[in-house]
Amino acid sequence: MKLIAHRGLRTSNIKENTIEAFQNAIQNEKVAGFEFDIRRTKDNHFVIHHNAFVESTLICKENYKELKKNYPLPLLSEALNLETDKLMLVEIKDTDISYERLMKILNAFTNKNIYVMSFHNKVIAKLKELGCKQKLGILNYVLNSEENYPYDFICLLNNFASKSLVEEYQKRGIEVFLYGVLNEKKDLKIENAYYIVDHID
Secondary structure (H helix, E strand, C coil), rough: CCEEECCCCCCCCCCCCCCCHHHHHHHHHHCEEEEEEEEEEECCCCCECCEEECCEEEECCCHHHHHHCCCCCCEEHHHHHHCCCEEEEEEEECCCHHHHHHHHHHEEECCCEEEEEEEEEEHHHHHCCCCCCCCCEEEEEHCCCCCCCCEEEEEEEEEHHHHHHHHHHHHHHHHHHCEEEEEEHHCCCCCCCCEECCCCC
């Protein structure tokens, strides 16, 4: 099975969405790649963090220089700069972003194995329109799907994904990622699909 470490490979000593968690995933032979979340700052830097807030601070309302004084949030470019051939799955959390800034960062790493996704259809559609060279996909697109899915991969909630549905996408050359896996031994059933998991035995 192709396992993707959700927000990096965490331990009791290594926090999620950190460079250490990504390095841990890179070093683990069972891991095919790692996923992480990005959010924009007020001055259009892209920092790695899941929630809109870090403690009581709203990330999109703070300049990066000020944010960095209190919180050690890594930049997108720091993660992409890691030495690895493994898959890096970037989830864009915000809708109001600087596409020009994001494209500039992504274009500096066209040699890396980068996949970019979002729950927000318009974000991925805009990146496709701008000619983004990385692989693009939508989370849970099956819930509002169209006949001709226009992206490279799709990320489906595991509970909604049947083997036949996954195989249908795969026949069309669309890679499938499954998330929301609660029990690895029970849920890891479909070959050639990526599984985004929180823990790896």
